[in-house]
Structure formats: C-alpha cells, structure tokens
Amino acid sequence: MIAPYIIGIDIGGTKCAVTLARHSEIVGRWEFPTAEESSPEGVLKRLAHLADAAVERTGVSRQDVIGVGASCGGPLDPDTGVIHSPPNLPGWDNVPAKDILEEALLLPVKLENDANATALAEWRLGAGRGCNSMAFLTVGTGIGAGLILDGKLYRGKRGLAGEIGHATILPDGPPCLCGKVGCLEALASGSALGRTATALFHGRTQGSASAREVTGREAVEAFHQGDPQAREIVLRSAAYLGIGIANLLHTLDLERVILGTIAIHAGEEYLEVVRGSVAAHCWPSIWEGVDILPCGLGDRAQDYAGISLWME
Amino acid sequence: MIAPYIIGIDIGGTKCAVTLARHSEIVGRWEFPTAEESSPEGVLKRLAHLADAAVERTGVSRQDVIGVGASCGGPLDPDTGVIHSPPNLPGWDNVPAKDILEEALLLPVKLENDANATALAEWRLGAGRGCNSMAFLTVGTGIGAGLILDGKLYRGKRGLAGEIGHATILPDGPPCLCGKVGCLEALASGSALGRTATALFHGRTQGSASAREVTGREAVEAFHQGDPQAREIVLRSAAYLGIGIANLLHTLDLERVILGTIAIHAGEEYLEVVRGSVAAHCWPSIWEGVDILPCGLGDRAQDYAGISLWME
Numbered sequence: 365m366i367a368p369y370i371i372g373i374d375i376g377g378t379k380c381a382v383t384l385a386r387h388s389e390i391v392g393r394w395e396f397p398t399a400e401e402s403s404p405e406g407v408l409k410r411l412a413h414l415a416d417a418a419v420e421r422t423g424v425s426r427q428d429v430i431g432v433g434a435s436c437g438g439p440l441d442p443d444t445g446v447i448h449s450p451p452n453l454p455g456w457d458n459v460p461a462k463d464i465l466e467e468a469l470l471l472p473v474k475l476e477n478d479a480n481a482t483a484l485a486e487w488r489l490g491a492g493r494g495c496n497s498m499a500f501l502t503v504g505t506g507i508g509a510g511l512i513l514d515g516k517l518y519r520g521k522r523g524l525a526g527e528i529g530h531a532t533i534l535p536d537g538p539p540c541l542c543g544k545v546g547c548l549e550a551l552a553s554g555s556a557l558g559r560t561a562t563a564l565f566h567g568r569t570q571g572s573a574s575a576r577e578v579t580g581r582e583a584v585e586a587f588h589q590g591d592p593q594a595r596e597i598v599l600r601s602a603a604y605l606g607i608g609i610a611n612l613l614h615t616l617d618l619e620r621v622i623l624g625t626i627a628i629h630a631g632e633e634y635l636e637v638v639r640g641s642v643a644a645h646c647w648p649s650i651w652e653g654v655d656i657l658p659c660g661l662g663d664r665a666q667d668y669a670g671i672s673l674w675m676e
Numbered sequence: 677m678i679a680p681y682i683i684g685i686d687i688g689g690t691k692c693a694v695t696l697a698r699h700s701e702i703v704g705r706w707e708f709p710t711a712e713e714s715s716p717e718g719v720l721k722r723l724a725h726l727a728d729a730a731v732e733r734t735g736v737s738r739q740d741v742i743g744v745g746a747s748c749g750g751p752l753d754p755d756t757g758v759i760h761s762p763p764n765l766p767g768w769d770n771v772p773a774k775d776i777l778e779e780a781l782l783l784p785v786k787l788e789n790d791a792n793a794t795a796l797a798e799w800r801l802g803a804g805r806g807c808n809s810m811a812f813l814t815v816g817t818g819i820g821a822g823l824i825l826d827g828k829l830y831r832g833k834r835g836l837a838g839e840i841g842h843a844t845i846l847p848d849g850p851p852c853l854c855g856k857v858g859c860l861e862a863l864a865s866g867s868a869l870g871r872t873a874t875a876l877f878h879g880r881t882q883g884s885a886s887a888r889e890v891t892g893r894e895a896v897e898a899f900h901q902g903d904p905q906a907r908e909i910v911l912r913s914a915a916y917l918g919i920g921i922a923n924l925l926h927t928l929d930l931e932r933v934i935l936g937t938i939a940i941h942a943g944e945e946y947l948e949v950v951r952g953s954v955a956a957h958c959w960p961s962i963w964e965g966v967d968i969l970p971c972g973l974g975d976r977a978q979d980y981a982g983i984s985l986w987m988e
Contacts, residue, residue: 525927615838617837645844
C-alpha cells in the first residue's frame with residue numbers, strides 16, 4: 365500500500381507555508397511571515413519544525429509520509445536541490461535547501477521552481493486535468509511558464525525552460541528590468557501595468573507633489589471600477605499577452621493554456637481580450653480547440669504546488 | 677540480430693527519392709521528378725516500385741529490412757499516415773500514403789513531416805549528435821522547426837509543434853502569405869528575401885520593362901558577390917531569425933539549434949549575425965553554451981530524414 369500523506373512546503377518572499385495532505389486532500393496548513401526569520405537556514409529549520417509538528421499533531425506515522433515537496437521561486441537546481449539567489453528572496457545564495465530539509469525531517473525532499481510546481485498542480489488537480497500538453501503561465505510581478513509536454517514536466521537543459529516573459533514581443537518596445545527591450549514581461553506583467561499606470565497618474569496630477577507608485581493590482585482595481593485609462597492599459601496588456609501565448613502555441617501546439625495571478629483578478633473581459641489576440645495571431649488550425657482558462661485551484665494553487673511533486 | 681537495412685523515401689514538390697541504407701550507411705539512391713507522375717497514387721506506386729527494385733538489385737532479403745521511413749512536407753498525420761494538402765504538393769488531399777506504401781511493399785511504413793524527420797536525422801547522425809534537447813530549423817521557402825526535447829521528438833497535440841515561422845516577431849511588420857503580419861517567415865525566409873530583393877530590383881530598374889522576380893537564392897548569391905543592398909537585406913533577415921531563435925531558447929532552454937537550407941548557403945558571416953542577434957535578445961544564462969550550427973548532413977539531410985525514423 366502506498367503511504368497516503370505528503371508534506372508540501374511553499375517558500376515565498378512574503379510568507380512561507382507548510383501543508384499536510386492525505387492523498388490530494390489538504391488536512392492542515394501552517395504559515396509564517398518569511399521576514400520573521402533572519403536567515404535562509406532559520407526559515408528552512410522553522411519549516412521543518414512546522415512539518416514535524418504537523419505530522420505529530422495529526423497522529424500520522426512517519427512511514428505514512430511519501431515525501432516532502434518544496435516549491436520556491438527560481439533560479440534553483442531541482443537535481444541538487446540548491447536555491448540560487450531568487451530575486452524575491454534576497455540573501456538566498458546557493459542555499460542547499462533539499463539537504464537542510466532532508467537532514468531535519470529524515471524524509472526524501474523534492475525541490476522545484478514555483479512555475480513548474482504550480483503547472484504540475486494545475487495539471488494533476490486543477491484546470492489542466494486530462495490533457496497531455498499544456499502551459500501554466502503566472503502573470504504577476506513577472507511572467508513565467510511551467511510546461512507539461514507529452515504528459516511530463518519539461519525543464520530544459522538548465523531548468524530555464526518557460527522563461528517566456530523574456531521572449532521579445534516588440535523589438536522596439538519599452539525597456540525591461542532584465543536589461544533587454546520589448547520583452548513580454550515589459551508589456552504584460554503586473555509590474556509593467558503598475559509602471560504604465562504610475563506614469564499616467566503622474567500625468568494626471570501634474571504639478572502636485574503626490575508622486576506615488578501605482579501597483580499592477582491597483583491598476584486592475586481601477587479597471588474594474590471603470591476608469592477609462594486603466595481600462596485601456598489593462599486591455600492593451602491582455603492583447604500583448606495574447607501575442608506571447610500565440611507564439612507559444614505555434615512553437616508547442618498545446619491543448620490548454622492556464623493563467624494565474626493577474627489573469628484571475630482581472631476577470632472574464634480581460635480573458636476574452638487575451639483569447640481574441642491569440643486568435644488574431646494564430647493559424648486557425650493551431651488555435652482551434654485550445655482552451656485558455658484561469659487557474660482552477662485559484663488561491664490554493666501554491667498550497668498544492670509542493671504536494672503535486674509527489675503525485676503520480 | 678536486428679535487420680540491418682532501412683528504406684528511406686523522400687516525397688518532395690520537385691523530386692522524389694528512394695534510398696537504401698545498411699545501418700546508417702547509404703548503399704543506393706534513386707530519384708525522379710515528381711511532375712513525371714500525374715497523381716499522388718502514381719508517385720507512391722513508383723516509389724514503391726523503386727524500393728522493391730532497390731532491395732532486389734542489392735540482393736537483400738525482405739527479412740533484412742527493418743522498415744520504410746517516408747518524409748514529406750506537412751501537414752500530415754504521422755499516426756494515420758495520411759498526407760493533408762501540403763502547399764508544395766498540390767492535389768495531395770487526404771492521401772493515405774502509409775497504407776498505399778505498406779500494401780505495395782509488405783513492409784511497415786512510418787510517415788513524418790520533413791522538419792521533424794530532418795531533426796531526427798541531424799540528431800542521430802549530424803550536428804545534433806550527443807545532445808538531449810535541440811531544434812532543427814529549415815530556413816527556405818518557409819521556416820519550420822523540428823524539436824527534440826528530453827531525447828524524444830516532440831510533435832504537439834496535432835503534429836503542428838515547431839511552426840515557429842508563424843510566430844509574430846514584429847506586430848506591425850510586413851504581411852505574411854499566411855494572412856497574418858510580422859511572422860518570422862515574412863521577415864527571414866527565402867521567400868521574404870526574394871520579395872524584398874524583387875522590390876529593390878524594381879526600384880533600381882525603374883521605368884524599364886524587365887520586371888522579373890528575384891529568388892531568395894539569387895539574393896544570397898548577390899550578397900556573396902558583395903552587392904551592398906543584398907548585403908543589407910540578407911543580414912537584416914539574419915537578425916530577425918536571431919530574434920525567433922532567442923524566443924525559442926527562452927521557451928525551451930535548448931542545448932543546440934541547427935540551421936538548414938539558406939543558413940548553409942549564406943555562410944559564416946550570416947551565421948555570425950544570427951548568433952549576435954540571439955545573444956542580444958537572450959538572457960546570458962539562457963544563451964551561454966548554446967551552439968548555433970549549420971546542418972551537419974548538408975545536402976544529404978533529406979536522404980537521411982526517412983531513414984532516421986527507424987534508427988534507435
């Protein structure tokens with residue numbers, strides 16, 4: 365009989381969480397603000413302690429736990445289990461997270477970057493169920509994809525596959541934080557929305573001293589409230605996202621594309637503009653029958669990300 | 677003991693060929709102009725007849741032949757073995773090529789589109805040997821890719837993976853024959869080169885009646901002879917090709933990209949401009965260690981395409 369329990373760990377820039385699942389059902393969840401610990405080792409040891417306590421509290425024997433799945437922003441190496449300086453985790457330079465967690469928990473640990481782990485979660489439990497080739501796109505601060513190809517996670521040579529946020533969409537486009545210009549991320553990410561909205565906001569309040577930054581989420585909020593300028597920039601970003609997705613479909617002939625983060629909050633009108641742009645930039649034979657859907661697990665996707673690493 | 681012989685069939689718009697290989701060594705080759713036969717059935721029966729004669733002439737027993745590998749321009753369905761109206765083969769509408777060849781030859785037949793089959797040939801015998809994830813790009817009349825991902829040919833849901841010629845590179849770019857605008861094929865294919873060169877040529881000979889079409893190959897020829905305008909358009913097309921390849925690398929994190937057709941004839945200076953453009957449009961961590969190479973099998977690639985379908 366297969367051990368029924370899996371421990372999921374989510375290492376984030378803002379918060380960290382441990383989940384305990386029996387088969388695919390989450391039976392407990394514990395979290396803490398990442399900043400409460402002063403070092404990567406401190407964070408990992410607290411996560412291990414929480415996981416230990418979770419197992420004990422639930423009365424589960426250690427033999428009933430298949431393993432621990434940890435999800436974290438990349439870059440990281442899933443083979444060695446080392447985290448290499450993710451932008452959202454300052455100071456996490458070459459941290460052997462897998463080794464630290466295995467030593468503390470005496471359980472096998474798998475480490476995967478969050479776009480890949482969330483793609484697996486959506487594929488096994490969310491909007492990707494039943495398909496063979498799909499992409500999960502996170503459209504938040506950055507844009508990245510996790511790719512399931514022929515029923516398997518595809519990582520590429522160095523685990524960098526799916527970095528479509530830095531594909532060039534507009535060769536003479538706006539500068540990207542990566543140093544290039546016209547990247548998909550510079551046109552359609554939450555940060556790009558925020559930057560464009562900030563520039564507009566400064567235009568509106570010209571001469572006043574209230575020069576503050578607008579976030580991508582606030583721009584989406586203003587779009588929902590019917591602000592015409594917010595509407596224009598949010599829907600323009602949706603059209604650019606459509607070009608990026610159309611290029612992905614011409615490259616990989618996928619069955620489904622699943623969108624997370626902003627795509628969920630922006631709602632159906634945003635998704636319709638994305639779909640229209642994909643249709644306009646795709647061959648009909650490539651676009652026909654492709655579903656573009658919001659993330660099925662919604663806000664729980666990150667909880668399932670680590671757990672899905674141990675699901676068959 | 678494994679049967680040592682493989683029959684390769686190449687179905688092209690201009691000519692068709694049969695090759696007989698012992699392991700990976702070609703021991704015979706026979707071809708005829710496609711237009712000599714008036715129907716797809718006529719072409720396939722003549723190919724079968726040539727293959728039969730090849731086996732007899734060489735004194736090979738039918739049990740010594742593993743199978744027949746046929747390569748043809750897409751779209752086609754490798755599972756059913758039916759050819760669906762390729763642009764370079766007018767009248768080949770829903771032709772059950774696999775069934776026709778199997779019935780005539782009494783040998784198992786595999787059918788694959790030529791970009792995929794050439795990718796396999798380059799991977800097993802050419803410039804792709806020893807790598808795990810690569811793309812073969814044909815840059816001729818059209819632009820298409822065959823993808824080897826994690827040591828396996830990746831076809832996508834409907835066998836349309838690798839249609840990167842119709843990824844959008846310049847959203848406000850020139851019209852493509854496919855009906856969209858700014859496709860990679862409209863910017864960097866041989867046909868695009870020919871169209872741009874023709875427009876230039878008409879400009880030079882304004883007022884004269886000698887309005888003739890310039891081909892992509894003639895444009896490359898003029899580039900080799902040092903014509904400054906040909907130089908400009910050929911190297912500009914190389915720069916656009918580099919953007920397409922950079923986007924492919926950000927999506928798939930490949931080890932190697934192998935270029936066929938024009939890329940071979942245009943030579944090292946063209947390749948250097950392609951590489952420079954890829955470097956300018958890639959993250960250093962994605963571009964580092966990637967080789968962009970001309971097709972290793974050169975003009976023999978098409979002969980090996982069908983044969984490679986039966987190689988392990």
